[in-house]
Amino acid sequence: MAATTGRHQGRHHADVIVVGGGMVGAATAVALAQEDLEVALIEREPSAPLGGDDPFDLRVSALAPASIALLDRLGAWPGIRAERAALYRRMRVFDTAGPGDLTFDAAEVGRPYLGYIVENRRVQLALWKQLREFGNVECFTGSQPQRLEAGERDVTLTLADGRELRADLVIGADGQRSWVREAAGIGAASRDYPVAAQILSVETAYPQQDITWQRFTPDGPQAFLPLAGHRGSLVWYDAPERIRARHALSPEALGEAAMAAFPDELGEITRVAGQAWFPIRRMHAHRYWADRVLLVGDAAHSIHPLAGQGANLGFADVEALADIVREMGDRGLGDARLARAYERRRRADNQLVQSLMDGFDWGYRRVDPLTVATRTAATQLVAGVPPLRRWMTRMAGGSRLGS
Template sequence: MSEMDLDFDLIVVGGGMVGAAFARALSGQGYAIALIEPREPQRQWPAGEIDLRVSALSRASQRMLQRLDAWDRILVLGASPYRQMHVWDAVGGGQIHFDSLDVGESDLGHIVENRAIQLALWEELEAAEDIRLMCPAAISDMERTRDGWSLLLTDGRALQTPLLVGADGRDSLVRELAGIATEGWEYGQKAIVANVRTERWHQETAWQRFLPTGPLALLPLADGRCSIVWSADDARAAQLLAMDEDAFSAELTDSFESRLGRLALDGPRAAVPLRLQHAKQYVQPGLALIGDAAHAIHPLAGQGVNLGFLDAAELAEALTLARSSGRSPAGLWTLRHYERARRGDNLAMLYAMDGFKRLFGQDREPLAGLRGLGLRITDRLLPLKRLFMDRALGLGDGLPPLARPSTGR
């Protein structure tokens, strides 16, 4: 096999959290795997520095990362458990409170920097003899062949594979070159992310206040700071980003009703445009999309990467089942098994979050009053709250093996 014409059983395009997790899940199963990623993961950072990009990992994601031998390293790099969640409505007045103790759990999940998750997974990939990390590298073109796919890299190398997996984000080039259309819409909102210091302790609680212009979330960090995700309509986001640090901190404190005292911006701010996006199909013969390449979701419930990890786990399981039954891992039977398992659940979550966004974005009566009443009733219905918490903890039925609890519940 020449350096200019490389053959692999499986090529993953995109080595972020989801793509790296999927490649790690297939390691040791007899595949020759290539992973293509434009940027090396960040290897080190100053002590006490918190990245702007964090994820709220569910228990299902945690179990998957444990089984991929990445969780212990993530704990070393830094993971912040949150034990409670408090949500309230700025207009309707309702609120709901979740406590891990109510379901006999030590926490509801962990807040982890994205770079820590990616680095822990990459270190596992670097130790795997059956995975070739091609980084920095990027594809420039691809075409279907009789035996699968031919990829051309920007440096001139050509790669061949029967099975191509696109994990290259919501602006996926793999999806575009494969001719897979998407449906959805822009929200006209931006998510402003930053880190803040709080006057009072965050109580290891994830806080979220629904404002008419978008939800404001504070996620607790182990050192006492919080990571914020402030989703705001474009005009409001432009105002917030134009403020100096003191003015932004004062506006943030006021928008959060001073629940934790004064909030002080600690470092830079960044903003990401928000959209709902869903691929009209996840698979073609010899091709599958996972993570944000398949779906992009509003961040108000922090489900984006958790959905992506479930995609990776389900596709890995579909390939394992295919091999055990003598079917082709690249065949449509195999790939549609994955698509059937994930597309409906992802679509339901996308539209549920869209519904919450639209519901809480209305400040007119009587809707605001009914919304507040609904929150108060839900807060008092313990079985309904338990269903919400079970979902967040990954205790429900139908999870792929990598994400399931070790013992039945």
């Protein structure tokens, strides 16, 4: 892989330009490089290499089997799995306002696991390592896109340092506040949730667990994600003003606050190794494409992170796009039929998951007797009907309707 980093004038040609080198963007670049396309990847600040003893990344993802299968096909999964990936076989969901309590077990549907909790940065680095194996990928770092011009035969992307790139297609994988989406004139519907998310990387008295759990409270969910060793990631949803106040606490005081608020299943926190917080926004682009432009991942859609499906939806976008490129052969990346096929294949699934997450968020924040009774009855129904519970277990493991 060639890396171009200096400030200079120059014109470069590729089949496709991918803007954004995070997990989804890097996966997109690898997947299209595997299809023998000339790929240009733009990422202003690539991640620095990590060692085995580096602090755990605060940003972690729960990868479902379908995402793991994609990463394996891209050649990245063996390296990710070897680098502190934590397998989980069970997922528990319970409620503070009622007796609802459900546990989904991979063994019940004949699977070895429901997923793995992985550090986002390690996924990204494993994919960048794969990019170096391709002679048809060029990485442009140290700058950012400044101008996008779509023509009849190609699209031109100019970087802030004057470098000019031409291609048949530009793919925006540059996150929720996508520059590509705005430059292409694609609107989006968005709204902020009333809660924010606080992430705590903690060391625990318990050894590595094979269960992830989420307790719903009127103030928002509290989640535990197992990490390798005596480690875990806590996700604490709450009103932004309360999170800001906790953010100012010392690590010791923050650990005590978490143990007081979280259920006994958490056990003792021996150390808070790191913390961060962020607001939560729902966003869905009005379209996934414009002239010679496509959107993938958070550039096209972002959801409430309570079920950890954001990364999985992004990887599903990558897989669908690569499949369509393969199916269409040499009919052209800039062909609107490719863009329409991609949106048809992905929009409904993304919309469904967004709506489900909104429903969970709305339903579990309500504490009126009727809603609590309805939640309890629904939980008892799922727990008492094995086929329904198995279907829900497959959904918890990342399956979708019709799969």
